Amino acid sequence: MNVTEMKCLTEQVGDAFYLLESKQFRENFVELKEEFTKIYPNFNIAYSYKTNYTPKLCRIVNELGGFAEVVSDMEMEIALRIGVEPKNIIWNGPFKNAKKVEQLLVMGGTVNLDSAYEIELISEIARKYPNHTLNVGVRCNFDVNDGVVSRFGFDIESDDFKKALTVIAEHENLYLIGLQCHFATRALHTWRPRAEGMLSLIEELGILPEHIDLGGGLFGKMADSLKSQFDSEIPSYRQYAEAVAPVFAEKFKNCAEKPMLLIEPGSALVGDCMHFASRVVNIKNVRGKHIATLLGSIYNINPTLNKKNPPIEVVSMGNPQSEYVDLDFGGFTCIESDYLYRHYNGNLAKGDMVVFGNVGSYSVVLKPPFILPNFPIIDISEGQLEIIKRGESFDDLFHTFNF
Numbered sequence: 271m272n273v274t275e276m277k278c279l280t281e282q283v284g285d286a287f288y289l290l291e292s293k294q295f296r297e298n299f300v301e302l303k304e305e306f307t308k309i310y311p312n313f314n315i316a317y318s319y320k321t322n323y324t325p326k327l328c329r330i331v332n333e334l335g336g337f338a339e340v341v342s343d344m345e346m347e348i349a350l351r352i353g354v355e356p357k358n359i360i361w362n363g364p365f366k367n368a369k370k371v372e373q374l375l376v377m378g379g380t381v382n383l384d385s386a387y388e389i390e391l392i393s394e395i396a397r398k399y400p401n402h403t404l405n406v407g408v409r410c411n412f413d414v415n416d417g418v419v420s421r422f423g424f425d426i427e428s429d430d431f432k433k434a435l436t437v438i439a440e441h442e443n444l445y446l447i448g449l450q451c452h453f454a455t456r457a458l459h460t461w462r463p464r465a466e467g468m469l470s471l472i473e474e475l476g477i478l479p480e481h482i483d484l485g486g487g488l489f490g491k492m493a494d495s496l497k498s499q500f501d502s503e504i505p506s507y508r509q510y511a512e513a514v515a516p517v518f519a520e521k522f523k524n525c526a527e528k529p530m531l532l533i534e535p536g537s538a539l540v541g542d543c544m545h546f547a548s549r550v551v552n553i554k555n556v557r558g559k560h561i562a563t564l565l566g567s568i569y570n571i572n573p574t575l576n577k578k579n580p581p582i583e584v585v586s587m588g589n590p591q592s593e594y595v596d597l598d599f600g601g602f603t604c605i606e607s608d609y610l611y612r613h614y615n616g617n618l619a620k621g622d623m624v625v626f627g628n629v630g631s632y633s634v635v636l637k638p639p640f641i642l643p644n645f646p647i648i649d650i651s652e653g654q655l656e657i658i659k660r661g662e663s664f665d666d667l668f669h670t671f672n673f
């Protein structure tokens with residue numbers, strides 16, 4: 271971004287803000303969907319709202335025909351408010367508000383059971399609404415060679431899993447619409463085992479559900495500088511599609527009714543669709559170490575604290591710059607480890623704007639109300655400047671306290 275564009279933005283929205291790129295998000299959705307549908311046409315994307323539930327993004331998914339993957343009543347409310355048809359809402363998550371589960375089921379949405387405590391809950395709802403068909407799914411947990419014992423879903427070897435399926439079968443109005451699994455590991459080698467695991471499970475159970483959902487856990491697009499900080503290869507959308515879609519195409523090639531293959535990406539769609547811009551408020555030297563303080567924090571861009579350096583761009587705002595080696599960018603909080611970027615080599619001046627890339631996932635949704643309320647989100651990717659979220663105020667954060 272050039273200095274004129276940046277000046278224009280800072281004058282309008284202040285010295286720190288998120289830049290949403292809804293155009294890129296739209297393109298990512300279309301591209302990811304195409305890669306899978308080329309191989310297995312009965313495919314759809316259920317966007318993981320928790321990753322970045324900015325309503326504009328959720329609305330784009332809905333416009334493009336995608337589903338909403340939600341894990342809380344809060345996210346379910348977002349989906350309903352933006353006009354997602356209940357039949358396109360899938361509720362996962364280890365805790366579910368019983369009243370809201372009931373509401374979604376009665377409206378025609380899908381609830382995927384995660385644990386045994388939900389079996390009785392779902393039976394009660396089934397008894398209460400004998401004349402409604404209620405769509406339920408079951409989350410399945412098995413080994414995909416990722417070295418992790420996931421805590422999500424039912425162990426498919428367990429009695430609880432059998433019980434969930436039996437109870438669903440016992441109620442005439444409970445319809446087993448799908449099976450789901452989700453493994454957080456993004457490594458490509460876990461994707462074929464997900465598909466094979468789910469397909470051998472339906473074979474064993476002798477069922478053909480409408481949906482087979484392989485969950486999220488895909489890497490998105492990123493700059494080479496970020497890719498090089500991961501231990502594993504960063505696959506492309508096509509590589510993920512080629513790992514699982516042919517398994518489905520082959521398995522169902524002679525079936526008139528092919529189940530829908532679903533995935534639930536979050537980061538893969540939205541990671542590269544946000545930047546964060548913040549002003550350099552000071553540059554100091556402490557016992558030989560250069561530290562720049564920003565009007566920004568690691569909690570704005572990477573509250574999961576994964577210690578990776580995001581892609582960085584420094585926009586000179588006119589003050590004479592000096593060249594720095596091994597400078598760290600520190601945040602506005604009082605946490606010693608609050609660094610947004612370490613070991614910067616290059617030019618910098620107080621007053622410059624620093625723009626961090628790839629901050630779209632698990633950023634704005636995880637920012638704590640610590641030290642400063644959050645900054646505005648704007649979108650300039652579709653022509654004009656659109657305020658997506660105004661900056662938070664004192665009252666936004668404190669009106670739930672009794673003073």
Ligand SMILES: Cc1ncc(COP(=O)(O)O)c(C=O)c1O
Nearest residue numbers: 318452486487488534535536537
């Ligand atoms: C059930 C489920 N689906 C999808 C996702 C999205 O994951 P990712 O952003 O890695 O694609 C998550 C993340 O925790 C999840 O729990």
